[in-house]
Amino acid sequence: xxxxxxxxxxxxxxxxxxxxxxxxxxxxxxxxxxxxxxxxxxxxxxxxxxxxxxxxxxxxxxxxxxxxxxxxxxxxxxxxxxxxxxxxxxxxxxxxxxxxxxxxxxxxxxxxxxxxxxxxxxxxxxxxxxxxxxxxxxxxxxxxxxxxxxxxxxxxxxxxxxxxxxxxxxxxxxxxxxxxxxxxxxxxxxxxxxxxxxxxxxxxxxxxxxxxxxxxxxxxxxxxxxxxxxxxxxxxxxxxxxxxxxxxxxxxxxxxxxxxxxxxxxxxxxxxxxxxxxxxxxxxxxxxxxxxxxxxxxxxxxxxxxxxxxxxxxxxxxxxxxxxxxxxxxxxxxxxxxxxxxxxxxxxxxxxxxxxxxxxxxxxxxxxxxxxxxxxxxxxxxxxxxxxxxxxxxxxxxxxxxxxxxxxxxxxxxxxxxxxxxx
Amino acid sequence: xxxxxxxxxxxxxxxxxxxxxxxxxxxxxxxxxxxxxxxxxxxxxxxxxxxxxxxxxxxxxxxxxxxxxxxxxxxxxxxxxxxxxxxxxxxxxxxxxxxxxxxxxxxxxxxxxxxxxxxxxxxxxxxxxxxxxxxxxxxxxxxxxxxxxxxxxxxxxxxxxxxxxxxxxxxxxxxxxxxxxxxxxxxxxxxxxxxxxxxxxxxxxxxxxxxxxxxxxxxxxxxxxxxxxxxxxxxxxxxxxxxxxxxxxxxxxxxxxxxxxxxxxxxxxxxxxxxxxxxxxxxxxxxxxxxxxxxxxxxxxxxxxxxxxxxxxxxxxxxxxxxxxxxxxxxxxxxxxxxxxxxxxxxxxxxxxxxxxxxxxxxxxxxxxxxxxxxxxxxxxxxxxxxxxxxxxxxxxxxxxxxxxxxxxxxxxxxxxxxxxxx
Numbered sequence: 001x002x003x004x005x006x007x008x009x010x011x012x013x014x015x016x017x018x019x020x021x022x023x024x025x026x027x028x029x030x031x032x033x034x035x036x037x038x039x040x041x042x043x044x045x046x047x048x049x050x051x052x053x054x055x056x057x058x059x060x061x062x063x064x065x066x067x068x069x070x071x072x073x074x075x076x077x078x079x080x081x082x083x084x085x086x087x088x089x090x091x092x093x094x095x096x097x098x099x100x101x102x103x104x105x106x107x108x109x110x111x112x113x114x115x116x117x118x119x120x121x122x123x124x125x126x127x128x129x130x131x132x133x134x135x136x137x138x139x140x141x142x143x144x145x146x147x148x149x150x151x152x153x154x155x156x157x158x159x160x161x162x163x164x165x166x167x168x169x170x171x172x173x174x175x176x177x178x179x180x181x182x183x184x185x186x187x188x189x190x191x192x193x194x195x196x197x198x199x200x201x202x203x204x205x206x207x208x209x210x211x212x213x214x215x216x217x218x219x220x221x222x223x224x225x226x227x228x229x230x231x232x233x234x235x236x237x238x239x240x241x242x243x244x245x246x247x248x249x250x251x252x253x254x255x256x257x258x259x260x261x262x263x264x265x266x267x268x269x270x271x272x273x274x275x276x277x278x279x280x281x282x283x284x285x286x287x288x289x290x291x292x293x294x295x296x297x298x299x300x301x302x303x304x305x306x307x308x309x310x311x312x313x314x315x316x317x318x319x320x321x322x323x324x325x326x327x328x329x330x331x332x333x334x335x336x337x338x339x340x341x342x343x344x345x346x347x348x349x350x351x352x353x354x355x356x357x358x359x360x361x362x363x364x365x366x367x368x369x370x371x372x373x374x375x376x377x378x379x380x381x382x383x384x385x386x387x388x389x390x391x392x393x394x395x396x397x398x399x400x401x402x403x404x405x406x407x408x409x410x411x412x413x414x415x416x417x418x419x420x421x422x423x
Numbered sequence: 424x425x426x427x428x429x430x431x432x433x434x435x436x437x438x439x440x441x442x443x444x445x446x447x448x449x450x451x452x453x454x455x456x457x458x459x460x461x462x463x464x465x466x467x468x469x470x471x472x473x474x475x476x477x478x479x480x481x482x483x484x485x486x487x488x489x490x491x492x493x494x495x496x497x498x499x500x501x502x503x504x505x506x507x508x509x510x511x512x513x514x515x516x517x518x519x520x521x522x523x524x525x526x527x528x529x530x531x532x533x534x535x536x537x538x539x540x541x542x543x544x545x546x547x548x549x550x551x552x553x554x555x556x557x558x559x560x561x562x563x564x565x566x567x568x569x570x571x572x573x574x575x576x577x578x579x580x581x582x583x584x585x586x587x588x589x590x591x592x593x594x595x596x597x598x599x600x601x602x603x604x605x606x607x608x609x610x611x612x613x614x615x616x617x618x619x620x621x622x623x624x625x626x627x628x629x630x631x632x633x634x635x636x637x638x639x640x641x642x643x644x645x646x647x648x649x650x651x652x653x654x655x656x657x658x659x660x661x662x663x664x665x666x667x668x669x670x671x672x673x674x675x676x677x678x679x680x681x682x683x684x685x686x687x688x689x690x691x692x693x694x695x696x697x698x699x700x701x702x703x704x705x706x707x708x709x710x711x712x713x714x715x716x717x718x719x720x721x722x723x724x725x726x727x728x729x730x731x732x733x734x735x736x737x738x739x740x741x742x743x744x745x746x747x748x749x750x751x752x753x754x755x756x757x758x759x760x761x762x763x764x765x766x767x768x769x770x771x772x773x774x775x776x777x778x779x780x781x782x783x784x785x786x787x788x789x790x791x792x793x794x795x796x797x798x799x800x801x802x803x804x805x806x807x808x809x810x811x812x813x814x815x816x817x818x819x820x821x822x823x824x825x826x827x828x829x830x831x832x833x834x835x836x837x838x839x840x841x842x843x844x845x846x
Contacts, residue, residue, distance in 0.1 A: 017763075021787065094786070100808060106797055108807050113789050115819050198819060219642070219820045240842040247844035340440075362837055363517070364444065366536050374529055374840025383845070384531050384836060385523060396538050396621060396833040397642045398821040410819040413807060414785055417797025419663040421670035422806070 005186045008144060008177045009196035012117045015174035016142035020114045024091030026169070031087035031134055033165045035080045038130065041161050046071055048157035049126065056150050064254060068124045071154055079130045085387035086134040092406045093140040096414055107416040112409045114140035116198035119190055120390065121146045121212055123204035126154040131388040132201075133162055133176045139408035144197065146179040146187060148204075156180060191216040201391040201403075221403070223394035225318040226256030226346035228376040231335045231361070232276070233352035234267035240373060241272045241351045242279045245324075247375040248349065250283040254320045256392065257347050257369075257379040261315055261325040263335045266292070269328065274300045281306050285322045288314045292328040316342035332357060336364050343367060345394040347379035368394055368401035428609045431567060431600045432619035435540045438597035439565035443537045447514030449592070454510035454557055456588045458503045461553065464584050469494055471580035472549065479573050487677060491547045492574055502553045508810035509557040515829045516563040519837055530839040535832045537563030539621035542613055543813065544569045544635055546627035549577040554811040555624075556585055556599045562831035567620065569602040569610060571627075579603060614639040624814045624826075644826070646817035648741040649679030649769035651799040654758045654784075655699070656775035657690035663796060664695045664774045665702045668747075670798040671772065673706040677743050679815065680770050680792075680802040684738055684748040686758045692719045692751065704729050708745045711737045715751040739765035755780060759787050766790060768817040770802035791817055791824035 003011075022030075038045065049071035056069055092112055099109030118141050120132045129145055136143035147155040159178030166173045179186060191200060194217045201221050202212040209222050230248050232241045248259035264273060273296055280287060288310035289297070298304060314325040315338070329335045339348055349371035350361040358372045369379040379402065381389020386404025393399045399407040426434075445453075461468065472494035479492055515535055522532030541564050543555045552568055559566035570578040582601030589596045602609060614623060617640045624644050625635035632645050653671050655664045671682035687696060696719055703710060711733035712720070721727060737748040738761070752758045762771055772794035773784040781795045792802040802825065804812025809827025816822045822830040 020789065102806070102808055106801060111785070111793075113819075219818070237842075243842060243844050251845050358839075362534070366443065366835060369836040369838060370534075371838040372840060374838055374843040375845050377845035378529060378838055378840075378843070379836070383525070384838070385525055395642070396536075398833075400833045401836045410821075410823045412789060413792040413802070413824045415792060415794040415797055415801055415807070416781075417795060417801075419660075419666060420797040420801070421666050422674050422798050422800035 005179060005189045006193060008174070008179060009117070009190065009193045011172070011174035012142040012144050012177055013196040015172040016114070016117050018172055019137065019142050019175050020093070020140045022140060024093075027091065027138055027140075028087045030165060030169055030171070031083055031137065033168070034130070034134070034162055035083035035087065037161050037165050038076065038080050038083065038158070041157070042073075042076055045076065045154065045157050045161070048153040051153040052151050061150070065124065069126070069151055069154075071126055075127055079127045082127075082131050082382065082388040083134050086138050086405065089138065089387055089405065092138065092409050099414075104420050105418060106420050109414050110411040111414045113412050115408055115410055117142045117144065117196055118390075118408060119144045119146065119197045119200045119218070121187060121190070121200065121202045121204075121208070123148040123208060124151055126151050126158060128203060129155050129158045129178065130162075132390050135388055135390045135405045136408060137175060138405035141408055142175050142177075144177045144179060144190070146190060149183075152180075187212070188215060191218060194218045203391050219398075221391060221393045221395070221398060223256065223344070223346060223392045225344050226258070227261065227316055227318050227342065227344040228257060228259045228347045228379070229261045229263055229339050229343060229349070230259045230376060231339070231348065231350045232262070232264040232268045232272050233332065233350055233354065233357050234265040235354040235357065236265075236268050236272055236351040237353055238271045238275050241268070242275045244349065244351055244373070244375050245276050246279045246283050248377055249280065249285055249324050250322060251375070251377055253322050257376050258320070259324065259349070259376050260317060260319055261327065261342065263327055263329050263338055264293070265332070265335070266328050266330055269296045273297065274302060277302055277306075280324060283322070285324050287324055287326050289326040290328055293326045296328070318344070332360065339365060339367070346392070347371065347376045349374065349376045368392070428602060428612045429616060431597070431602060432540070432613065432616045434595075434597035435565040435567050435600055436619040438595040439537070439540050441595055442560065442565050442598050443516070443563045445563060447516075450514065450561055450563075451510050453588060453592055453594070454506055454560065456591070457553070457557070457585055458506035458510065460584050460588050461499065461503050461506065461581070464580070465496075465499055468499065468577065468580050468584070471576040474576040475574050484573070488547065492549070492577075494549055494577055498550055502550045505550075505554050505805065505811040506557050509561050509828060512561065512810055512828065515561065515832050522837075527843050528841060529843050532837045533834040534837045536835050538831055538833055540565045540567065540619055541813075541831060542567045542569065542620045542623045542641070544610060544613070544623065544625045544627075544631070546571040546631060547574055549574050549581060551626060552578050552581045552601065553585075555813050558811055558813045558828045558831060560598060561828035564831055565598050565600075567600045567602060567613070569613060572606070575603075610635070611638060614641060617641045626814050642821075644814060644816045644818070644822060646679065646767070646769065646815045648767050649681070650684065650739055650741050650765065650767040651680060651682045651770045651802070652684045652686055652762050652766060652772070653682045653799065654762070654771065654773045655685070655687040655691045655695050656755065656773055656777065656780050657688040658777040658780065659688075659691050659695055659774040660776055661694045661698050664691070665698045667772065667774055667796070667798050668699050669702045669706050671800055672703065672747050673708055673745060674798070674800055676745050680799050681743070682747065682772070682799050683740060683742055684750065684765065686750055686752050686761055687716070688755070688758070689715070689751050689753055696720065697723045697725060700725055700730075703747065706745070708747050710747055710749050712749040713751055716749045719751070741767070755783065762788060762790075769815070770794065770799045772797065772799045791815070
């Protein structure tokens with residue numbers, strides 16, 4: 001018998017009370033045991049995943065989307081690695097900070113506590129199933145995982161693997177629930193259950209995210225897109241600039257932290273533009289350039305056939321492909337203004353050797369990840385040291401940027417008195 | 424000429440860029456100058472306030488609501504005190520914490536940054552005007568203040584006072600905007616301006632807050648009501664218990680952090696119940712009691728005419744009056760369960776001499792403020808050391824409990840590299 005989404009959510013709410021009270025050592029051991037179990041069940045998980053892959057191929061899926069769905073040995077190793085990394089992190093729950101004495105003797109501090117029940121709505125990638133479960137459990141939350149229909153066998157098998165570990169530890173299996181159906185109606189219904197669910201995190205294409213944001217009664221943390229900029233300052237190192245631009249654009253162009261626009265200070269044209277352009281073409285990148293870039297490249301005998309004129313809408317576009325908009329700016333201020341006007345608050349990177357300019361960039365760019373002299377591709381929970389990520393937020397409320405376990409907690413006030421009353 | 428709410432919001436967005444870049448010393452001096460100016464303009468502010476008071480009285484307002492509207496010398500002194508206290512706080516913006524080195528040499532930290540533009544929608548009390556302005560400015564935000572029509576002259580005069588200070592410092596006046604009209608339509612319009620406003624904080628009666636929550640496209644931080652509990656543990660000190668219950672209920676019954684329900688462990692009946700009941704009656708409090716409380720009081724010759732039988736709906740009710748629901752519980756666990764079932768996540772207090780019980784209460788009650796051996800009435804930004812409060816949140820997202828300047832910021836990732844690219 002299949003439980004309704006309402007029953008699943010009610011059970012998660014109950015389980016969240018247990019999850020919130022788990023001590024750090026138990027959570028660590030449970031996560032390690034899940035990692036062990038995923039390794040042990042690898043063949044079974046791959047067999048279930050093969051059913052999804054067959055069905056997807058039969059439905060005409062191929063290329064990158066099919067690849068995202070696959071539980072390869074490498075994917076499984078990554079999932080196990082994230083589970084063990086999250087297991088090894090310090091417990092984000094229970095710490096009391098900033099405990100100060102008030103003039104009347106009251107001790108007032110802030111205690112880190114779980115959010116409660118998290119709903120994650122996602123597509124394809126089965127690694128999200130274990131990543132999200134690990135982070136939610138680490139933060140003392142229960143989680144409801146609603147993956148895509150295309151990954152239903154993989155996700156169910158992963159859910160069973162985790163459920164077995166919970167029951168071995170005498171814990172409610174509802175700490176991690178995998179929604180066994182994958183119809184749109186169950187998503188719509190889930191988004192109305194604000195009595196049981198505290199936060200919804202959608203991951204996937206823009207249409208899924210908009211659907212969730214527009215239909216949810218529960219707070220949603222999300223990002224629609226990543227229009228990341230790399231800005232080459234007047235005092236940039238040409239080698240660093242070239243490596244970073246090519247990596248930011250071409251290492252994996254289909255993801256949200258890939259660069260979409262290159263801004264280059266006119267004083268950097270002389271040393272940086274040609275090596276960057278050559279390296280980009282060698283990496284198979286199509287450049288869509290402003291007139292000044294075109295002119296500067298022409299003056300350096302760069303073949304005009306390798307570039308296209310940028311249209312207005314190329315600035316601010318999320319290509320998710322080997323395409324890069326390029327623009328010359330006259331000043332640092334102009335670069336900042338361009339990013340404010342066209343960015344998506346995701347990730348921006350500056351390449352500069354000037355300390356003051358680097359500090360200004362850090363201060364004046366309020367994107368969720370601000371990078372100096374490194375690739376935008378580091379804007380990722382794993383890379384930034386969170387162990388894994390449950391999502392990325394490009395709105396400033398609650399959390400901003402990649403979200404790990406700590407971002408799935410909040411703080412309450414703790415007040416310790418000795419009979420104090422208000423005068 | 425009166426600006427439209429859209430023009431006001433657009434100007435606030437522009438001004439927020441300036442506010443975000445202000446250094447801590449400038450913000451301190453501006454807030455001190457506003458405090459000086461409010462003191463200097465006291466007569467003018469009281470004269471403008473008198474216009475509001477007259478109009479309100481003519482409209483039949485009297486008692487507590489009229490009192491809340493008044494800019495008395497005491498109210499003005501409180502406003503000035505809060506301005507100076509917030510001025511003296513450490514700058515909540517710009518601090519970089521948790522900067523750690525990744526294995527590839529990247530330095531990854533989190534920088535505290537402003538939210539942007541805050542909209543505050545409130546009723547009556549003109550002190551909110553300076554409190555909210557001070558906290559928003561301290562956190563580097565611009566703020567749009569939309570007070571009630573009944574306080575329009577007071578709020579305008581306060582707005583002009585602050586605008587004068589901003590222009591003296593060469594800062595945009597739109598850092599703090601007082602919406603000069605007070606019709607419902609301007610609120611509705613304001614709630615749609617998500618391109619300019621990052622957060623809406625409604626303060627006031629439940630109907631105003633529901634209107635805002637249901638009509639806002641912008642994230643809202645709010646609390647509907649405060650159903651605060653005091654739990655007298657088996658090992659409570661009778662004197663402490665009595666003082667705390669009476670203070671929590673009767674010191675100011677019309678506010679959200681006043682107690683609404685008293686839970687008493689059956690082992691505390693012997694020593695605590697009678698003194699508490701006598702003190703409550705002396706303070707003019709009506710008790711609505713469970714059968715066991717009635718029986719225990721009868722056995723102690725407490726006059727039955729002073730109490731009433733509690734109805735089911737009295738538990739969980741926000742009386743905002745000299746009325747207290749009372750219930751005997753058999754155990755700590757039953758108290759916790761009662762609070763989970765009937766509380767509003769606002770504030771709960773335990774009276775106990777048992778350390779382990781106190782620690783369990785802190786751990787297991789996840790209300791926004793958890794108090795041991797002190798009155799619930801301390802659940803207030805001023806009392807908890809925030810200087811002032813812009814509101815109280817009883818939902819866990821972004822902020823939980825009373826909100827000061829720090830709660831009006833968020834954190835971005837700062838990544839400092841030396842040419843790192845993703846492998």
